[in-house]
Amino acid sequence: MVRFRSFSLTAFLLTLFAANISAQQKKPLRFTDAHTLTITGKAWDSEPFYHRLDTARYAALSGTLKRLATHSAGLAISFKTNSSTISAKWQTSPKRPSDNMTGIAYEGLDLYILQDARWQYAGVARPSTHDISETTIVENMADGEKTCLLFLPTYDEILCLEIGIDAEASIVPNTNPFRKNILIYGSSIVQGASASRPGLAYPAKLSRQTGYHFINMGFSGNAKMETAVADMIAPLPMDAFILDCVPNPSAEEVLERTANMVNTIRRYHPNVPIIAIQSVAREKGNFDQHIARRIKLKDQYFRQEIEKLQKDDDNLYLIEAEGLLGDDQEGTADGIHPNDLGFERMLQKIRPTILEIFAKYGI
Template sequence: MEIRVSKKSWLLLILFLGSWGTLQAQYKWKNPQEQVCPVIRGRAWQSELQGTYVRLPLKAQSKVRTPLWDLSQQSAGLSVAFYSNSPEIKIKYVAKGSRGMAHMPVTGVSGVDLYATDRNGRSRWCAGKYSFGDTITYTYSGLTYEDGSGRGYEYELFLPLYNSVSFMQIGVRENAFIDFLPVSQEKPLVIYGTSIAQGACASRPGMAWGNIINRELKHPVVNLGFSGNGKMEKEIFELLSEINARLYIIDCMPNMANATDSAVIYNRTLDGVNMLRARSDAPVLLVEHSGYMNEYTSEKVKSSYKMANTPLRRAYEDLIKNKVADIYYLTKEDIGLSMDAMVEGVHPSDLGMQQYADSYIRKIREILHEEGGNSSACIPCKQQRDPYDWTARHEQVLDLNSKNSPEILMIGNSITHYWAGEPLSDKQSGKEAWEKLFKGRRVHNLGFGWDKTENVLWRIYHGELDGFQAKTIFLLIGTNNLQFNTDREILDAIMLLTKTIRNKQPAAKLYVIGLLPRKGMEERIRRIDSELQDWVSETDAVYIDLTPSLINKEGRIDASLFSDGLHPNEKGYERIASVLSSFL
């Protein structure tokens, strides 16, 4: 039969195909695996895992049991971070396994989850529309950026919790940009556990408790949770001991509750911890079984988790008795799951995941000495307010410190950042004064433009003072908090920073520099500095007052020493260097 198509129909078809092609051309696509540097986060063996979205290296296949190996091919805890200013972001990927489970939604098993971090370090969740076909697609539309600068946000995409990703592309609008963030050099928090650690039964990847910790604390997290297979085996502890970890978390009791012999739990705990301690001095956190929701209606259920927790507690107490260093313990009561915190009495719902994460975050902050406060000035966070790449500079500092241990550190904001010294900045306003002051000394510039006290706190908590012993540290911070915080909040934050620096660098000579005079704020800064000086005098730090060298007879800022009423010029840095020279 002959089918006739009218001229009008042909025209409409051509217009449709043309518009479809235009829509397709509106996006540019990037494959995370094709980047110059590794960008897949949450893995401990980056070089051995290139080109994959798996969690254990190939060498482990012959060492671990097959069910555990198969689970390691699932992408729990993995993520990809990137900068973009696109109003729409598309994710398309191929997942090999089943899409969902009876007790866990498709969005958790096989979905992805996108979060944004704005220029002030605040976290933002992104809602996406999804389609689960042979190729899974997520579309995040209507994305807006508060400041309108066009510089966009930092994004982190969390991958499926219970599926294996074989291919992925991220698309942004043609006129937008996407720049992937390399994997951080920071030491990770390493989780070894069960299905609960892997992420069952979170409704979406961002709600797995390990990923909540990642989002809240911003520490890298390696998730080695294996559903039904967290059994504290020697082979896994051998792999764990290869990781240069900041903290090991051992949360295996839910898979040990049915152990017929409590000696198995006791001995595997001791053997595992001793194996870690033989190669690492990282703290180890042992975690009790969190219990079951029906324990008050079933004595059998209650006794099963107690049978696991009792030998674990005994092993912990013996480790402490034997003076094994940095061993910590998290109890069932510390975790404190509420009655409705589980899906089927075993695996946490999103509510349970949040309660898990909250208890862990409290304990991790205690172990790592990461204090905070009630005001914004004392809550550690990132920032991206200046044109330079703040995160990249942080990574430069970590790299520089690891390769060339500094004698002297200059910690601060743009006043320090744009003075001179390494890591090098495009702008150096006092290079001659810097080189004269620090000639022959290894000095690292830990100044970051637009930093406030909370941003410096974040940087210190994330490794900038770790792995070396400095002789001298200068701290100059607080001026960028003046328009956001009260005097009391600024003082409290500087005090917290001083305490934190002393904790990280106990042998260094610490100098706290008062806020520099600032045009129109001289009186307020004078009050803050006076109180700061009184407080510092009661500590082992030394207060430095630069104000007399930078003001005129009327007590106002000497404009000839500054470029803009805030930042010193070459002459101003010469005055500063002259004062600091007497402390070196």
């Protein structure tokens, strides 16, 4: 015979009453299309709004590069609101997260609020198991206006996004809070693998920590310094360029393409600083001798080509790979891509050098 556990009618009514009170206390929300707010992190104004570039303008790019350009890595929505609650509704493509990244980083959202002149983490929007998600990012905030940055997914395409606030509150576009334009071209490491959330990808962290507008041109597995890519980025009105693109090309491609990439940029920007970064150590190469030799050869060729160019170019700089991830082999998620610790170690090394170079140019 099936027996049911007794349940107090009083307890049931109290639970129902509490749930009803909680529902009554929830403030109704009003949603605003993020398209009406300010987007940061783009190299130029273009449509589609949430794509990093308008691929229709660049017929020579490969199909894979065009697809990666639809990912919103490094893009953020800048706005001000006096709401006590911030929520989001958004739709991404049908892609599923990869096994070396969190779902939040891959297709979620990451909110920062300016507090005491510092960008402070405020909350994340976790994606649902479906392509359309809705969630509260932060609630019960104090009265007053908040200056906000909502970072978009690093590895998926945003199809639509609405930001929810208290029904009686206001939300207005904010200006781009970052100055100048510095393009970072590189691999999945630039794009953001394997940070735990979008705001922890290193170009985004650099922007918040320094106040400069670092533009994420990371193309996962496909930053191979192709002529079509050099021709695309070189004319852009940048104050500096950072080339963190050694991980993806073969050693032979590094040898063949580095000079063309630098020289193409130089034709448009004779005097801006170009900062080249060697490859982060592949911790998989601690024991795999083939991987270790391959990375060592690529870094060797990259240094060789940069040093040749430096003989006639006083505005070209090299940051070496040693120490980029520390020396305890705890800086990656999978032996290749930095985790949050690895990205912070990268910044501890490259940030002072970058700022020192910028100071020389009055950037």
